[in-house]
Amino acid sequence: MNKKVLHLSALCAVGVLALTACGSSTSSGSGDGSKASGPVTLKLVAADYGDKATNSSTLYWNDLVKSFEAANPTIKVDVQVINWNDIDKQVKTMIQSGNMPDVLQTGGYADKVADNLLYPASDVLSPATQANVIDTFAKAGQVSGTQYGIPFVSSARAFFYNKAIFAQAGIAAPPQTWDDVKADATLIKAKVPGVTPYALPLGPEEAQGESMMWELGNGGGVTNSSGKYTLNSQANIDTFSWLKTNLVDPGLTYANPATTDRKTAFADFAAGKAAMLNGHPSLIQMSKDGKVDYGVAPIPGKSGALKSTLGVADWMMAFNKNGHKDQIKAFLDFAYSKENTEKFDETYNLMPVTKDTLADMTSSGKHTDLAPFFALLPNASFYPLGDTSWDAVSAQIKQSIGTAVSGDPAKVLGDLQKKAEAAVADK
Numbered sequence: 001m002n003k004k005v006l007h008l009s010a011l012c013a014v015g016v017l018a019l020t021a022c023g024s025s026t027s028s029g030s031g032d033g034s035k036a037s038g039p040v041t042l043k044l045v046a047a048d049y050g051d052k053a054t055n056s057s058t059l060y061w062n063d064l065v066k067s068f069e070a071a072n073p074t075i076k077v078d079v080q081v082i083n084w085n086d087i088d089k090q091v092k093t094m095i096q097s098g099n100m101p102d103v104l105q106t107g108g109y110a111d112k113v114a115d116n117l118l119y120p121a122s123d124v125l126s127p128a129t130q131a132n133v134i135d136t137f138a139k140a141g142q143v144s145g146t147q148y149g150i151p152f153v154s155s156a157r158a159f160f161y162n163k164a165i166f167a168q169a170g171i172a173a174p175p176q177t178w179d180d181v182k183a184d185a186t187l188i189k190a191k192v193p194g195v196t197p198y199a200l201p202l203g204p205e206e207a208q209g210e211s212m213m214w215e216l217g218n219g220g221g222v223t224n225s226s227g228k229y230t231l232n233s234q235a236n237i238d239t240f241s242w243l244k245t246n247l248v249d250p251g252l253t254y255a256n257p258a259t260t261d262r263k264t265a266f267a268d269f270a271a272g273k274a275a276m277l278n279g280h281p282s283l284i285q286m287s288k289d290g291k292v293d294y295g296v297a298p299i300p301g302k303s304g305a306l307k308s309t310l311g312v313a314d315w316m317m318a319f320n321k322n323g324h325k326d327q328i329k330a331f332l333d334f335a336y337s338k339e340n341t342e343k344f345d346e347t348y349n350l351m352p353v354t355k356d357t358l359a360d361m362t363s364s365g366k367h368t369d370l371a372p373f374f375a376l377l378p379n380a381s382f383y384p385l386g387d388t389s390w391d392a393v394s395a396q397i398k399q400s401i402g403t404a405v406s407g408d409p410a411k412v413l414g415d416l417q418k419k420a421e422a423a424v425a426d427k
Contacts, residue, residue: 040327041076042102045091047314048083049153049348057081060344068334075327100321102328109141109149109317114388114427117319121147124318124328129336132354137313140382149315149385150332151353153345156376157213157310159300160269160283161276163293168192174276174297176305178217178242181276185252188275199268199277200243200253202402205261208383208394211401213278213310214239216381217301222393223384229393229420232413240409242302248405258402269294280312281349284369296372311380313353351377389423396420 044065050056058081065077082090087106094101100117103124112118121130121141130138133151141149161174169187185197201210208222215221220235230236247253254260266283268274270290278299287294298305318328334340338356345352345361351373352358361367362374384390396419404412 039074039076040324041078042324042327042331043078043080044103044331045080045082045087045094045101046105047087048081049350055347060347064335064340068331071334072330075330077331098321100319102322102324103316103318103332105152105314105316107314108385108391109315110143110386110388110390112317112319113143113148113386117321118148119318119320119325119328121150121318123325124332125150125336126329126333129333132336132356134353134355134358134378136311136378136380136382137353140311140313140385141315143386149317151313152316153348153350154311154313154353154377154380155280155351156312156373156380157209157278157280157299158372158376159276159297160279160287161295161297162269162272162274163295165192165195165272165275166295169275174295175300176298177300178246178302181300182246182252184276185247186250189252192275194273196254196268196274197252197276198247199260199265199274200247200257200405201260201262201265201277202257202405203259203261203264204398204402205263206398207258207401208397209310209312210262210278211240211397212381212383213299213306214243216308216310217299217306218242219302221381223387227384227387229384229417229424231397231420232410232417236413237409239302240404240413244405244409256402257405260402281351281370281373285349298372298376308379308381309376311377311382313382313385387424388427389420392423392426393420396423 044061046057046061048057058079061079061081065079069076091101091104091106095117104112109118137151137154138147141147141151159174165188166174166184169184169191171184171187175181175184181198188195188197201207212222215236218235218239220230220233220239222229222231224230248257265274265277266279266286269277269279269283270286270292272290272292298307299309300306316332318325318332336354338354338360341352341354341357342360344350345357351370352361358374358377362371367374383394396416400412401416
């Protein structure tokens with residue numbers, strides 16, 4: 001994900017922003033924008049989170065820039081908003097042509113760090129702004145201990161269940177453990193025919209997300225604490241063996257999870273055709289539109305509900321080629337004020353990445369539907385976003401990890417581990 005946070009996504013899921021300097025500037029990251037003569041123009045390239053002209057992100061950024069320029073008359077900002085399908089390609093062209101943006105907000109940052117294109121976050125954020133970023137998100141923006149990726153919007157994953165189906169099956173509360181999931185799914189299959197008890201999407205759309213949520217439930221994951229890929233750890237093998245034996249083989253989920261995408265699972269839940277699944281905040285509105293009486297709870301784990309769930313973020317970053325880091329800092333500090341971040345999050349029903357906005361949205365009473373996700377955000381776990389091999393590894397996971405619940409989990413995960421190690425070697 002990381003398209004449209006929430007893809008979301010996003011968030012999800014879960015955006016693009018770029019800034020290009022005009023006027024007097026240096027040609028390397030050592031440039032100091034404060035020494036530029038006359039007005040400085042920054043070019044902002046941002047991803048479009050809207051789906052039509054009336055809610056295009058262009059409206060948000062133009063309004064923000066108008067206020068920023070009024071308060072900072074020596075800094076101009078040129079706004080360019082690009083749709084999610086085209087932004088990566090267009091930014092790549094900008095970089096290849098030497099027309100570096102000053103600031104870019106998109107789905108990933110690690111490849112830019114590898115090419116030495118970015119300022120560290122500490123160079124372009126005031127200490128107060130940097131400290132205001134939720135700690136887990138700030139850490140997810142690090143490469144080798146230095147933060148380059150600045151989170152912009154976020155999403156977390158939680159467990160959704162259909163209250164009406166649960167009631168029909170005589171289930172009083174959402175499951176907390178894997179054994180609870182199996183027991184509830186078994187009851188639903190017996191008492192509510194025609195419904196998929198558990199929607200398990202391990203198809204290529206977002207298999208890396210669904211698989212990681214299950215792995216976290218057994219103390220596993222994509223990498224270990226030192227950042228090394230551990231796709232074929234015993235914990236992960238045991239996780240997929242459990243799924244195969246307890247959900248797939250007994251017919252408590254889709255017949256072939258490896259070919260079932262998340263969009264199918266979400267659509268089934270929103271249509272009342274699936275009883276439970278892991279989802280992100282966009283499923284709330286889908287469920288309401290489908291008149292589904294849904295509940296949200298922490299994701300069940302092997303021995304209890306997860307305290308750390310999957311987090312997803314879109315990122316902002318500052319390019320160093322044109323200099324102007326002081327002007328970039330002024331702009332980013334303005335953009336990351338509570339007023340501006342909250343306006344964007346509320347416009348697109350996304351999750352915050354800053355502490356003050358999270359506190360305000362949590363306490364305002366206007367976002368009760370998001371309360372379970374707010375509670376999960378501070379302890380979210382992330383993909384190894386700072387590793388430049390992750391894109392290649394993620395693509396391999398998407399294509400084949402679903403077969404681990406129909407074939408031999410140890411072999412499937414072992415093959416993936418070899419491909420991950422080869423991707424690291426090719427970096």
